[in-house]
Amino acid sequence: MTPSLLTLDTPAALIDETRMTRNIQLMQARMDALGVRLRPHVKTSKSEAVMRRQLDAGAEGVTVSTLQEAEACFALGITDVLYAVAIAPARLEQVRALRRRGCRLGILTDSLAGARAIVEAGQRHAEAFDVWLEIDCDGHRAGLQPDDPKLLQIAEVLRAGGMTLVGVLTHAGSSYELHEAAALQALAEQERALCVAAAEQLRAQGFACPQVSIGSTPTALSARDLTGVTEVRAGVYVFQDLVMLNVGICRADDLALSVLTTVIGHQPEKGWVLVDAGWMALSRDRGTQRQHRDFGYGQVCDLDGTWLEGALLSGANQEHGMISFAGGAPADLEQRFPVGSRLRVLPNHACATGGQFDHYHAVDATGALTAWSRLHGR
């Protein structure tokens, strides 16, 4: 039997292929217009089918958040891989092995301790690692300030140790907290300017530092000018989600990932519909909780994807979801959403929801379904 949205086991992660393709083309076109390479962050989809479409559209190389992702990408023939989490010394042996097999795997550090560990491992194995230095452009996570003297000290440790300083890298993760175009444009410019400034600091001291890598989906889609930047990394743009809708950098009909679910019961007095998608499907991500519109655990849509205004997955247990209705449930709740009928839920955060599944089902423009596996491992 050909699977359909009516027969697929639920909960299932659906990808609207038309929307995803549009998201990929839009981001690629913007990066092309700004004159930079796009290096998609594949932690969002962790899917070969999705990555292939990104690369076919013009992306160059991939960004990963674990070495398992790097291994899986390399196994698929993708050789240009940037591991954009500060390297733990114990991982250098695995990095070296991947590089020996032909993977151009770049690694990241923002500390003298990290640089020294890289040099030690590199010298022990006669391996000149490709190293990026992490810059902090908005105070939200890791990285060095562009004017931190440690930046030059780390570069010097790497140079003296025979390692290759590829470039500087930053991520304006605080962009997720914004929702106004002007603020997003300002943060995009800050991300660009501070990362370029770090590269200039290094170049002024005689370090080549050829690459400048920046990126987050909101800043990438808000930037007006990327002078001095060589590549942009972004991940969630490929699916978009409710957090990004609240940020204001996509429209409701750009959201490509949804969770297919089945109605399993009702609490008519409470106005609840119970479904078989809980947090094991949607994840516990409540990324819209602190935004201007809180979508609970997700926005509920009809089977065909039509947004049901006011219908939210307001509660989630492991395999139960509770749908409630702002302004009151329909009087014919049990007839409108009978036991066994199906709905879709748009997630807060596509990366987190995708992470709950082993595979996706892509829905093409004709409605045909294709299973797309996720990469093996974390």
Add this chain to the structure above:
Amino acid sequence: MTPSLLTLDTPAALIDETRMTRNIQLMQARMDALGVRLRPHVKTSKSEAVMRRQLDAGAEGVTVSTLQEAEACFALGITDVLYAVAIAPARLEQVRALRRRGCRLGILTDSLAGARAIVEAGQRHAEAFDVWLEIDCDGHRAGLQPDDPKLLQIAEVLRAGGMTLVGVLTHAGSSYELHEAAALQALAEQERALCVAAAEQLRAQGFACPQVSIGSTPTALSARDLTGVTEVRAGVYVFQDLVMLNVGICRADDLALSVLTTVIGHQPEKGWVLVDAGWMALSRDRGTQRQHRDFGYGQVCDLDGTWLEGALLSGANQEHGMISFAGGAPADLEQRFPVGSRLRVLPNHACATGGQFDHYHAVDATGALTAWSRLHGR
């Protein structure tokens, strides 16, 4: 090389076997003393090694939250399985197939629509399904009030259709919101009394209704008397977690699940230690957020499990965790927690954190590690 906590790839899910064994023995002893069977909910661990220890200690049968769990348990030779989520009609074919292969699989409903679908599928395949009726004892999720006339109507539909009414079932999930012993004892009694009342309603109308199944970890550990109850279901007790600590039904040294993580950097000005355990490891569960003590994404411990008072995983990105220190970070932050050193994080919610991993590493009393896989599938 024998794996150790210093060489294991991180993040990793560790089980302290001594604590887990104590948790299993304590719950079993309480159920034995109260004269009821214990049917553990295996959605918490989804691990054969853990289930075996529960069954070896005296548990009878298992509770599952998906049919994939039921399939996996049956494949391991566990034949007494209760699927404690209201059945979606499309799943009845899979239920029937499992039963035909010898699995005593019980199913649940709380609606006339569900009962009619069960009867229809049962009659089509000459299968007398074992059906439980779900009772709502605290308004938190699914189920019928004990005095809802639909209870008898559903029982009548099942009887007329030749199905087997096994019993009534409830789950006092609101117990997670409590934290005082008296309130927990009262809710445990409410859970017992209302579920027994539902059974009595049915028996008064001539339905046998032999079984009365209740349970949640907090009520199971708080109940003083379980007269009329035949079995108790509980899940998270096997690992316990910070939510349960806040509820007050375990001690800090009962928490058996933790996430091993590696330090990857620092932000000394902010007093942060950065680690490689983010929400992909801990999950996005913030279950302690609304409790009297908020642990962020988890309580940080030294490698040996010693609780570092005031050290919380206060922020989590996909593969990054930010540790901060209440009352200020140690002055020697980078020396105290050097890059490459390891810590453990106790999770808010063991079910959600376990769900982020493919396997566990059990640590026995001697410190030896054993990999324990999780069940295949969801």
